[in-house]
Amino acid sequence: MTVELLLQTLLSGVLFGLVYALVAIGLTLIFGVMDIVNFAHGEFLMFGMYAAFWGFAFWGLDPIVTLPLTTLLLFAVGVAVYRLVIRRITDAPMLSQIFATFGLMIFFRGLAQYLWKPDFRSVDHTIVAGKVAFAGLQFGLPQVVAAAGAVATTAAVWAFLRFTRLGAALEATAADKEAAALMGIDAQKMFALAWGIGAACAGVAGALLATYYPVFPEVGSTFILVAFVLVALGGFGSVVGAFWAGILVGIVEVMGGFLWDPAYKMVLVLSLYLVVVWFRPQGLMGKA
Amino acid sequence: MSAPLLEVRGLTKRFGGLTANEDVGFTLQAGEIMGLIGPNGAGKTTVFNSLAGFFPPTSGTILLDGVAIEGLPPEAVAARGVARTFQIVRIFRSMTVLENVMVGAMLRHRAVPKAAVVAREALDFTGLGRRAHDPAGQLTVAEQKRLELTRALATGPRLLLLDEVMAGLTASEVQEAVELVKRIRDRGIACVVVEHVMEGIMPIADRMVVLENGRKIAEGPPAAIAVDPVVIRAYLGEGYLAPGP
Amino acid sequence: MRRRSPALALSLAGLAAAVAFPLLATKVTWQNAAILMLMTAQLGVAWNILGGYAGQVSLGHAAFFGAGAYVSTLLSVKLGVSPWLGMVAGAVAAGGLGVLVGTPCFRLKGHYFAMATIAVGEIVQAVVNGSDALGGAVGFNLPLGETGFWGFVFNRSKLPYYYIALGLLLATVGVNWLVNRSHVGYYLRAIKDEPDAARSLGVSLTRYKMIAMILSAGLTAMGGTLYAQKELFIDPGSTLSTSLSIKIALVAILGGAGTLWGPVLGAVVLTAIEEATRIAFGGTGRGTDLVVYGALLVVIAVFQPSGVMGLFTRRAPRAVPPPEPEARFP
Numbered sequence: 001m002t003v004e005l006l007l008q009t010l011l012s013g014v015l016f017g018l019v020y021a022l023v024a025i026g027l028t029l030i031f032g033v034m035d036i037v038n039f040a041h042g043e044f045l046m047f048g049m050y051a052a053f054w055g056f057a058f059w060g061l062d063p064i065v066t067l068p069l070t071t072l073l074l075f076a077v078g079v080a081v082y083r084l085v086i087r088r089i090t091d092a093p094m095l096s097q098i099f100a101t102f103g104l105m106i107f108f109r110g111l112a113q114y115l116w117k118p119d120f121r122s123v124d125h126t127i128v129a130g131k132v133a134f135a136g137l138q139f140g141l142p143q144v145v146a147a148a149g150a151v152a153t154t155a156a157v158w159a160f161l162r163f164t165r166l167g168a169a170l171e172a173t174a175a176d177k178e179a180a181a182l183m184g185i186d187a188q189k190m191f192a193l194a195w196g197i198g199a200a201c202a203g204v205a206g207a208l209l210a211t212y213y214p215v216f217p218e219v220g221s222t223f224i225l226v227a228f229v230l231v232a233l234g235g236f237g238s239v240v241g242a243f244w245a246g247i248l249v250g251i252v253e254v255m256g257g258f259l260w261d262p263a264y265k266m267v268l269v270l271s272l273y274l275v276v277v278w279f280r281p282q283g284l285m286g287k288a
Numbered sequence: 289m290s291a292p293l294l295e296v297r298g299l300t301k302r303f304g305g306l307t308a309n310e311d312v313g314f315t316l317q318a319g320e321i322m323g324l325i326g327p328n329g330a331g332k333t334t335v336f337n338s339l340a341g342f343f344p345p346t347s348g349t350i351l352l353d354g355v356a357i358e359g360l361p362p363e364a365v366a367a368r369g370v371a372r373t374f375q376i377v378r379i380f381r382s383m384t385v386l387e388n389v390m391v392g393a394m395l396r397h398r399a400v401p402k403a404a405v406v407a408r409e410a411l412d413f414t415g416l417g418r419r420a421h422d423p424a425g426q427l428t429v430a431e432q433k434r435l436e437l438t439r440a441l442a443t444g445p446r447l448l449l450l451d452e453v454m455a456g457l458t459a460s461e462v463q464e465a466v467e468l469v470k471r472i473r474d475r476g477i478a479c480v481v482v483e484h485v486m487e488g489i490m491p492i493a494d495r496m497v498v499l500e501n502g503r504k505i506a507e508g509p510p511a512a513i514a515v516d517p518v519v520i521r522a523y524l525g526e527g528y529l530a531p532g533p
Numbered sequence: 534m535r536r537r538s539p540a541l542a543l544s545l546a547g548l549a550a551a552v553a554f555p556l557l558a559t560k561v562t563w564q565n566a567a568i569l570m571l572m573t574a575q576l577g578v579a580w581n582i583l584g585g586y587a588g589q590v591s592l593g594h595a596a597f598f599g600a601g602a603y604v605s606t607l608l609s610v611k612l613g614v615s616p617w618l619g620m621v622a623g624a625v626a627a628g629g630l631g632v633l634v635g636t637p638c639f640r641l642k643g644h645y646f647a648m649a650t651i652a653v654g655e656i657v658q659a660v661v662n663g664s665d666a667l668g669g670a671v672g673f674n675l676p677l678g679e680t681g682f683w684g685f686v687f688n689r690s691k692l693p694y695y696y697i698a699l700g701l702l703l704a705t706v707g708v709n710w711l712v713n714r715s716h717v718g719y720y721l722r723a724i725k726d727e728p729d730a731a732r733s734l735g736v737s738l739t740r741y742k743m744i745a746m747i748l749s750a751g752l753t754a755m756g757g758t759l760y761a762q763k764e765l766f767i768d769p770g771s772t773l774s775t776s777l778s779i780k781i782a783l784v785a786i787l788g789g790a791g792t793l794w795g796p797v798l799g800a801v802v803l804t805a806i807e808e809a810t811r812i813a814f815g816g817t818g819r820g821t822d823l824v825v826y827g828a829l830l831v832v833i834a835v836f837q838p839s840g841v842m843g844l845f846t847r848r849a850p851r852a853v854p855p856p857e858p859e860a861r862f863p
Contacts, residue, residue: 031644035644037644037647037648039779085831085835088835089834089835089838092834092838093838093839094590094643094644095584095590095782095786095790096786096834096838096839096840097834098590098592098647098779098782098786099783099786099787099830099833099834100830100831100834100835102779102783102830103827103828103829103830103831103833103834104827104831105827106823106826106827106830107823107824107826107827107828107830107831108827109820109823109827110820110821110822110823110824110825110826110827111820111823111824112820113819113820113823114819114820114821114823114824117819118820217820225651225655225775228648228651228652229648229652231648232644232645232648232649236644236645261663263659263662263663264659264660264663266655266656266659267656267659267660267663270652270653270655270656270659271656273649273652274637274638274649274652274653274656277637277640277641277645277649278637278640281640281641281642281645282645283645340733342729342732342733361732361737362729362732362733363732363735363736363737363738366732366733366734366735367735371733371734372733374729374730374733378727378729378730379726379727379730380722380723380726380727380730380731381726382722382725382726382791383719383722383723383726387719390719391719391720391723391731391734391736392734394716394719394720394734394735395734395735398716399716400714400715400716400719403716403719436730439730439734440733440734443734443735
């Protein structure tokens with residue numbers, strides 16, 4: 001009985017951790033390519049959630065159905081943010097970059113409040129509603145679908161970076177901007193692409209999350225902190241690192257809540273992070 | 289012969305599977321200039337980093353005045369009288385030239401006014417005095433290298449490690465640098481000079497140590513090194529004509 | 534000497550204006566805004582020692598602010614200790630916390646350090662949130678109890694708070710000034726510019742970063758005590774949140790990190806923007822103020838990345854004339 005409960009808890013941690021990972025992958029991608037920490041990344045997630053919600057509220061379309069649209073929309077938002085703001089601070093000191101993306105975060109949250117009010121909203125019914133039973137364990141279908149979608153998206157991003165010319169160009173830019181420029185890679189395009197993909201990942205995560213998680217203007221704040229931890233834990237710029245860190249953090253979070261006290265679950269996650277960077281300042285899979 | 293200022297024995301440094309230095313050993317007397325040469329990747333800068341405490345050697349001993357200093361952090365090594373420059377200049381760009389040198393002087397003189405006086409003297413000694421109040425970033429590359437040297441000098445070292453201070457300089461600038469190193473030696477400060485510019489190091493070195501693939505392959509006076517077939521094959525290349533004795 | 538006199542005159546004029554301000558602007562809202570400005574400035578200046586001069590960008594300073602607020606409050610609520618002593622105790626506690634934070638975090642560089650300090654701040658907040666002894670999520674109401682100077686509670690007029698805030702700000706600027714002029718200031722800037730070069734000159738990175746951390750944390754905590762005594766209410770949300778940490782950093786960055794008066798200027802600008810947008814667009818509950826505020830931050834970051842101070846720092850004329858053209862041009 002307790003073994004089952006333990007497994008149940010463990011696996012639900014993994015399921016949530018995978019969604020965390022998807023948010024973090026976009027963040028780590030942007031960081032890896034241009035050394036900027038995007039404080040407004042949680043707001044990309046928030047926009048993804050609202051896109052899913054409004055698709056549902058206006059047209060009765062399920063978040064899963066509108067997922068491709070949401071992805072495209074957020075890709076466009078990411079590129080637009082890059083073109084309008086980030087492009088101008090590429091070479092600015094780290095301090096003003098923090099400043100700019102933090103300003104964006106406040107701006108986006110304010111915008112969401114202005115446009116959609118600070119209320120909590122949720123998608124009442126979805127095609128992925130219900131439960132799945134598996135070896136005597138029970139999980140919410142939305143959670144399972146979200147996790148599966150997160151894995152698929154992560155795999156797609158990974159494969160893109162690994163196997164396509166464009167992905168290779170992106171990786172080359174991340175590794176060495178000057179060398180990449182000498183090889184004829186347009187860094188500006190790569191930066192825009194990283195922001196597009198980064199925002200799209202968060203958008204996908206948002207849409208998947210919207211099937212079971214409330215939507216509100218500040219929803220990003222919960223996720224951005226964990227995403228930061230994952231990025232640093234996995235190693236800044238490492239997609240694979242962020243993925244494993246997501247699973248690890250998901251497990252630690254639920255187990256902490258399960259064995260200790262839910263109020264302290266973040267303490268556990270953050271302490272884990274500090275311990276890891278104490279021994280490996282570059283994170284689990286970061287370049288030394 | 290007095291006890292050496294610096295004695296390096298069996299210095300070995302490995303990074304993972306890569307061996308950067310293997311069993312390097314040499315000694316240096318006070319007030320001596322030693323040239324450390326070798327082809328790219330021979331491990332010269334690694335020797336510097338070990339000497340200056342930037343990382344602990346995998347094995348071997350480094351004795352400064354008979355006291356082991358290997359494994360000490362850079363700041364402790366500096367306090368014991370070893371100063372260095374960097375292959376790629378690392379000046380403090382937010383400061384003026386004088387302030388850069390003051391940071392060096394503060395090792396022995398914590399009080400700011402006193403440090404300023406010491407720094408000013410050092411700048412006058414190296415000929416950068418009239419640039420004292422310019423932002424360090426405005427200096428030419430040659431001047432930046434000289435600034436770094438001045439800053440190191442201001443720490444009041446017994447041993448100065450100069451990492452390619454002549455690279456990228458014009459012929460007349462090299463000549464000035466050569467004169468400067470001689471004058472530093474005349475103050476009783478020993479120098480280890482890593483250099484690619486042969487016309488810069490050959491005339492002033494009392495002794496040369498040649499590295500190849502992390503090992504010492506030759507040691508001796510410059511004139512002997514210049515005609516040493518082992519060195520010529522490893523490093524100087526077939527076309528090199530040794531300066532006449 | 535002559536070079537410094539305009540700055541000195543400007544400082545004196547500023548000081549006179551600051552002293553006279555609440556006597557002329559007697560409206561409570563104005564005075565409140567001014568106190569807020571001074572308190573914000575003090576936090577920015579305190580942050581600046583670590584984040585500006587030493588270049589260690591902390592995004593967890595709320596932990597130190599909270600330490601000041603909580604230590605003095607707990608001492609006064611539970612043991613009846615004067616908040617003035619509590620302020621000192623809070624500063625010491627924050628300094629200790631700073632050492633605790635710095636020991637692991639100073640091994641990290643740049644973004645890694647910033648992220649780690651966020652983690653520390655969040656941990657402290659979560660711990661306080663979950664601890665009944667520390668008031669939990671509800672926080673503390675400070676008793677009105679003993680009013681007057683020793684009790685550090687003033688309910689008749691805002692003026693005492695104003696002058697205490699001003700005094701604390703000046704003291705903090707004074708500490709910055711002293712640090713800046715001593716070898717510590719030079720070392721911190723050296724560490725920020727080129728840590729390896731600094732080490733090669735005998736500068737212990739850990740030691741000097743730690744000095745900056747202790748000073749910065751201690752002074753931030755004193756601001757925390759002042760906040761608690763002025764608001765007479767503290768909870769994790771208002772004194773320990775990461776958004777407070779970021780705001781503290783923002784003030785310094787906005788004004789110009791690593792400059793003596795930059796954070797003060799930053800606090801003036803930031804508070805003015807905040808208050809103006811709140812008054813003009815706030816109250817609707819629709820976030821218009823946030824939209825304007827956020828947009829302004831972005832615009833400033835994009836167009837004035839060195840901070841507002843950069844607008845004012847025309848290079849002072851140098852004592853030494855520019856060098857003559859090099860004689861050895863090819």
